[in-house]
Amino acid sequence: MKQISSIPWHGEALRRRQYPLARRSTAKTAVSLGTAKHCGDGSIPWHGEALRRRQQPATRNPQPATRSPQPATRTSQPATRNPAPGFTLLEILIAIFIFAIIITTVFASYRLVFSNTDIINKEITSYEMARNCLNRMIMDLQSVHVSLPPGYTPPDFDDPPDPFRIVGETTDIKGNGFSWLRFASLAHLPLRKNKHGGIVEIVYYVQGTDDAGFVLKRADNSYPFQDFEEKASDPVLCEDVKALTIKYLDQEGEEYDVWDSDDETYEYATPKAVKIKLELETGAEPVLFETMVTLLVIREPIK
Numbered sequence: 001m002k003q004i005s006s007i008p009w010h011g012e013a014l015r016r017r018q019y020p021l022a023r024r025s026t027a028k029t030a031v032s033l034g035t036a037k038h039c040g041d042g043s044i045p046w047h048g049e050a051l052r053r054r055q056q057p058a059t060r061n062p063q064p065a066t067r068s069p070q071p072a073t074r075t076s077q078p079a080t081r082n083p084a085p086g087f088t089l090l091e092i093l094i095a096i097f098i099f100a101i102i103i104t105t106v107f108a109s110y111r112l113v114f115s116n117t118d119i120i121n122k123e124i125t126s127y128e129m130a131r132n133c134l135n136r137m138i139m140d141l142q143s144v145h146v147s148l149p150p151g152y153t154p155p156d157f158d159d160p161p162d163p164f165r166i167v168g169e170t171t172d173i174k175g176n177g178f179s180w181l182r183f184a185s186l187a188h189l190p191l192r193k194n195k196h197g198g199i200v201e202i203v204y205y206v207q208g209t210d211d212a213g214f215v216l217k218r219a220d221n222s223y224p225f226q227d228f229e230e231k232a233s234d235p236v237l238c239e240d241v242k243a244l245t246i247k248y249l250d251q252e253g254e255e256y257d258v259w260d261s262d263d264e265t266y267e268y269a270t271p272k273a274v275k276i277k278l279e280l281e282t283g284a285e286p287v288l289f290e291t292m293v294t295l296l297v298i299r300e301p302i303k
Contacts, residue, residue, distance in 0.1 A: 118283075119282070119283050119284050122282055122283050123282045123283075123284070123287070126240065126280045126282045126287060127287070129238050129239065129280075130238060130278055130280055130287070130289045131289075132237075133216060133237040133238040133278065134276065134278065134289060134291050136189075136218065136237060137204065137237075137276060137291075137293070138291065138293050139187050140183075140185045140187045140202050140218075141183070141185070141274055141293040141295060142187075142293060142295070142296055143185045143186040143187035143296075144166070144183055144184065144185050144270075144295055144296070144297055145164050145184045145185060145186055145199050145297070146164050146165075146166065146184070146261070146270050146297055146298070146299050147162055147164045147165075147299070148297075148299055149299070149302065152268075152299065154264070154268050154302060155262060161262050162261070162262045163184065163201075163223070163224070163225050164183075164184040164199070165182075165183075165184075165260070165261045165262040166182070166183045166259060166260075166261040166270050166271065167181075167182045167183070167259065167260050167261070167262075168180070168181050168182075168246055168248055168256075168257075168258050168259040168260075168271075169181075169258055170257060170258060171205070171206070173206055173207070173208050173214065174208050174212075174214075176214070176243075178205075178206035178214070178241075178243070178244045179204075179206075179244050179245055179246035179257075180203075180204070180205050180206075181203070181204045181205075181246055181274075182201065182202070182203045182204075182228065183201075183202060184199050184200070184201055184202070184225075185199070185200060185202050186198075186199060186200075187200075187202070188200045188220060188222075189218075189220050198222070198223060199223050200220050200221060200222055200223065201219070201220075201221040201222075201223070201225045201228070202218065202219065202220055203218070203219040203221075203228055204216065204217070204218055204219075204237075204244075204246075205217055205219070205230065206241055206244055207230065213239070213240060213241075213281075214240075214241040214242070215236045215237075215238065215239050215240075215241060216236070216237045216238040216239075216241050216244060216278075217230075217234045217235065217236055217237065218234065218235055218237045219231065219234045238278065238280065240280050240281040240282070241278070241279070241280060241281075242279040242280060242281050242286050243277070243278075243279040244276075244277070244278055244279075245276075245277040246274060246275070246276055246277075247274070247275040247277075248271040248273075248274055248275075249271055249272050249273040249274070249275065250266070250269070250271060250272060251269070251272055251300075251301065253272075255275070256271075259271055261299065266301075267301035267302060267303060268299070268301065268302040269298070269299050269300055269301040269302070270295065270297075270298045270299045271295065271298070272294070272295065272298055273292055273293060273294045273295060274292070274293050274295065275290070275291075275292045275293075276290065276291050276292070276293070277289070277290045278290070
């Protein structure tokens with residue numbers, strides 16, 4: 001008897017009708033367990049493949065595209081109006097504070113500048129006044145007039161003093177010592193109606209003022225000379241005087257605080273030169289001015 005290798009088609013059809021559930025169960029088991037028979041070319045038979053596709057339809061796309069599970073939400077913001085232009089209280093206070101600092105600085109600088117300006121102007125005025133004063137004294141001393149021998153002879157005890165003598169003293173005014181100088185000169189300075197020239201008596205002296213200050217005055221008296229008296233009409237040469245010191249130099253250059261050309265102590269001679277120191281108050285610091293005048297006409301000592 002021949003061996004039948006395959007079931008005729010009508011037998012296969014009969015088997016499918018008789019055992020439909022068994023075929024499906026067997027195919028399902030074979031696919032799930034991986035025991036289904038493969039064809040000769042390594043593929044699963046068509047009926048097993050069809051069954052696998054029906055039973056596992058979700059495995060066709062193992063990683064399907066998914067959307068974000070978060071629902072789309074709309075963020076709604078309340079409608080806001082633009083604030084009106086302006087400044088906050090804090091900004092205004094800061095601005096006022098800065099403005100106050102600036103104004104204070106400006107006014108402090110303003111006062112400093114003007115105070116320094118006043119001091120500088122006063123110093124300039126003092127310099128000009130001292131320069132004019134010393135120039136006047138130099139001119140007067142360079143025009144000095146003295147009596148020369150043989151017209152001059154030493155005075156006796158009861159003789160009147162020489163009208164052209166040079167006398168230097170130290171006076172006390174309000175507790176301060178100032179130099180006092182008297183001499184005859186040709187440098188007449190007419191300040192009144194009397195404009196005649198010639199020899200005049202010139203006296204430099206310091207006088208106190210009502211505000212506790214001192215001024216330097218110059219008296220100009222015409223010949224014949226009277227006993228000297230201070231006058232309110234005497235012109236002021238310099239104000240704000242702090243000190244006036246006049247030194248007298250003899251023929252050897254020795255200095256003296258006082259002098260009298262009609263005195264035997266000085267051998268009836270006139271000084272060779274006069275040194276002047278003038279100190280003025282300027283508000284900040286006193287300013288010292290100094291000069292020396294050599295006399296153009298002198299009288300030698302008489303022994």
